[in-house]
Amino acid sequence: MSEYGEPAAGPPPGRAGTSRARRLRLAALLVLLVVVVVVVIRVVAAAGPPSREQLRERAGLTGKQTLLIGVKDDQPGVSQQLENGAFEGFDIEIAYMIADDLGFDAPRVEFLPIESEDRARRQARAPDGRFVTVDLVVASYSITELRRQQGVNFSAPYLETEQSVITRASDDRPVTGLRDLAGRKVCTIATSTSERNLTELGAQARGRNRISECVQELYDGTVDAVTTDAAILAGFVGPRPPGELPPMTKLKRVQELRHWDIGDDNSELWGVNTSPNPAMRDLVNLSLQESATGPDGERWRAAFDRYLRSEQPANNPQQVAVDRQPEPGPEDRVEVRQWPWERFALPYPHRPRPASPTGVARVRGRRSSGC
Template sequence: MAEEPADAGTRAEGTPTPSEHHGRSDRQGGRGGGGPAGDEREGRSGGGTGRSPGDESRGRDVDEHDRQSGDDRGRRSDDRHDRERRFDGRYERDRWDDDGHGHERRSDERDRWDDDGHGHERRSDERDRWDDDGHGHDPRPKDARVFEDAYPGMPAGPFARRGFRRFRLTAWIALVVAAVVVGVSITWVNGPPTEAELREKAGLLSKDRLRIGVKDDTPGIALRSKDGSGFEGFDIDIAYLIAADLGFRRDQVEFMSIETEDRARMQARNGNGEFVRVDLVVATFSVTPARKADPSVGFSTPYLFTEQSVVTRSDYQDEHVASLGQLEGRKVCSLGTSTSLTELSKAIRGNPIAEGLISKCVERLRRGDIDAVTTDAALLAGFVTQDRNLRHHDIALEKTEMWAVNAGPNAALRTLVDLALYRSYADPQNQRWEEAYKAHIEPLLKTNPGVNVAQAEQPCALPPPVRRWPWERTLPARDCPSAP
């Protein structure tokens, strides 16, 4: 029996592993004759502590293979953008792919994700979810269909659909804003002038004082103080109300005395007695069709309603005068060019007496030169309050006397006056008219019982054509059947 070699254990330990055999089988087959017997002979002759020439050749082949494999791995690992391949047994560990941007993903998962270049990924097996189901129905959600139709090639993921919804909402808001801007622009260009534009057209921006013609001899309405320093009365407060809305302080308002026949011409007298044209006339000027037809007259909306009445002395033989016809054959005085004088001329055959100031008529009545005075009740009530020897009669005329402001041919100024009176009428917080009435006319009611001195409410006023922004405060408009 042959003796077992001493290096049998060494050969057993040196037997190639399956992986080593996989890498060296071709070269070993070439040297050993390509059969199992050759492998067995080489395994036995390769035992012991020495190395046979076959072992040295095989070692060189292994070293050459390792060197080539190492070079190949080095080349592949040097390029950061190529895939890194490592060999481990029977398969390639080609599972990871470095994209050069710090991201790795499994090679066997590559087909599962689709990068659209915008940071969105989608599973490839989900692509068919957006396809037609073969029955003419698109199973995609509505937002996804709209988005993908509007932006071909871009996946309608949840973030894209959410972004599209925001985009669509923003687009609608932009359209609404654009429509509002266009509408406001059209209104702004073609609409009525603004309050600032009216002030410029009216010539108020160049004025440091506002001249207003007023009566100066009617107690309770417009009366110059005894020392001549100023005016007081209902008309004076209305003039201050209008001036404030026009942008003038009280110390910038200059009152000038005006007579009845000069109200249409807007000619008043200054402190030196010189005739001066005024900006406004607030002087118990009643609205009539004939006056409205005068091109030199520009009436505002009315600011007071009153009616015509008669005043006699207390010892007048007729205790009560109920109509102008009862004054037939009597000496009766009234204001020249006034509506009261016109009505008196219709009622009696005689020639009435005309004066430029109502105070002159009353003075003649006190002296006994005449029998009666007729004009607006609001004008006569103050004289009756001052003199208890006078008696006030309500003649019950249906015609209403409507006092208004005369702005002349200055249409822009007239619109601004209307705006001031409209604000006073429509704004419940604006109590300037009511305060003027309580201060100057209400006290006259007690001393003139049975006479409708003046209506206790401001006449209705319509909003004038002044352009207002939508966010500016607007006041309610009401019907004004009594407006001229």
């Protein structure tokens, strides 16, 4: 009773039972939701794409302390070893980019010089002179069908360039196509198909394992021309950027060179030899995919601008390389499992989207000189 003699107000009959039933239904719904989430996670984890960490484990990278990468050591602007032992160039920056995405920062990356003939076997020379098997090869390695058939496991392409020719600037004989080299002594990489093409065109082809050897023979007058990929030759034509350390590979009797656009409508697409491990290939392709099509392309563009675009003025009219990263084809695309909350908890790989690239890539055909 209230103090006024009225019955105390209380919940209507049945309200308490209704509230209790509602709480029980809500609790059951929450339990069911948790069960559904757990089941979905287990199903996706079992049947869906692997996570990035699972790929790293399958590639043998979990717990690995150092990533060994075979690179060229005598290609200015692409990959060159300096007097202090460090490496610089476009390929080096791409290698660092991929290594970072694989979980290896710069101090845990070791570059080893690799010769052209050893790239397929991934055999590079260690500082003590021993040959060791590297994890990756990033060495101006053109993707060709023949190399694929021979067992090279290429990644998606990371650069598009084309075959070209350099001569001494004092040589006034024009080179508008490879046929103009008929009867001349021409040096090229011994393991490339360009050596065979030159012979078929009537040139006196000389194959060398190192492009610096070809350029030295050009300086010496032993050969009349050198041909290989334009991105490789461009670094020998223009001056070195000021303030950089001298290269370890020294060339003598240096002369002014001329870069000829031979009108080749065929692409040279460079790829990474990723080893036979499919998980390693997927990780490398994932890095290139995020760089080419995702919000992470500023790293590729910075490397291109610093080392290749800067060489363009000295190499006109020959285009050094296409100023846009090739997009991976359907066969090179990789899917990884990433839960929605990881997009907010983990900053990588969701970096700010860079500005749209400038310039238009030229479309090329498929025949390759196979540098």
